[in-house]
Amino acid sequence: MRIAIVGGHGKVALELHPLLARAGHTPLALVRSEDYRTELEALGAEVGLLDIEAQDADGFAAAFAGCDAVVFTAGGGPDGNIERKRTVDLEGSTKSIAGAETAGIRRFVQVSAIGADEPVPEDAAEVWKAYVAAKRDADVAVRASGLDWTILRPGTLIDEPATGLVSLGAKLERGSIPRADVAAVVAAVLDEEATIGKQWDLVSGDASVGDAIAAATS
Numbered sequence: 001m002r003i004a005i006v007g008g009h010g011k012v013a014l015e016l017h018p019l020l021a022r023a024g025h026t027p028l029a030l031v032r033s034e035d036y037r038t039e040l041e042a043l044g045a046e047v048g049l050l051d052i053e054a055q056d057a058d059g060f061a062a063a064f065a066g067c068d069a070v071v072f073t074a075g076g077g078p079d080g081n082i083e084r085k086r087t088v089d090l091e092g093s094t095k096s097i098a099g100a101e102t103a104g105i106r107r108f109v110q111v112s113a114i115g116a117d118e119p120v121p122e123d124a125a126e127v128w129k130a131y132v133a134a135k136r137d138a139d140v141a142v143r144a145s146g147l148d149w150t151i152l153r154p155g156t157l158i159d160e161p162a163t164g165l166v167s168l169g170a171k172l173e174r175g176s177i178p179r180a181d182v183a184a185v186v187a188a189v190l191d192e193e194a195t196i197g198k199q200w201d202l203v204s205g206d207a208s209v210g211d212a213i214a215a216a217t218s
Helices: 011-022 034-042 057-063 082-103 126-144 179-190 209-217
Strands: 002-006 026-031 046-049 069-072 107-111 148-154 156-158 165-169 176-178 198-204
Touching (some): 002 011, 011 179, 026 034, 034 046, 069 179, 082 107, 107 126, 107 179, 126 148, 148 179, 156 179, 165 209, 179 198, 198 209
Parallel strands (some): 002 069, 107 148, 156 176, 176 198
């Protein structure tokens, strides 16, 4: 498959590109700057330009042309600018959904966040409230779409080497997980029809990626 990666220079995406390339797919890293081209091509990705905040759904559809699947893994992060939680985490997702539909692409995988449906404490920071709301509403939009979707909700993302061992389920205790392991699960679910229509929490565990997916889809 040729797979459009929205947020193509994010930390999960940088782990995902070589995995997809080694599996025989063509990752298309969608980024807003040509400055990333050399780095991304070295990881086996093609490079396309997409400014998530500036372009509309038709611009997303044009960027997705010729692709068989879309992975949305962009995000403004849980800290920083509140407005970007809406323009990146939420609107980036909804424009990706609309763009995929316009481009005739059915397969859609979204990287979200664990606990996005849970109430946020009243005393939580406003930026955290905005982040959780954006992830929650983006997931609602994906589930309401007519796409062949899978939503992955990882726990706290850490920059550690891949372990290859994960836990995947509808409702898990909060935990952490290396970004490299999240990327491995994204790559695996893209090829697995049984993961369509599934939303899972994802943290480090004691099962291989393949075994965790098999157990979650059984």
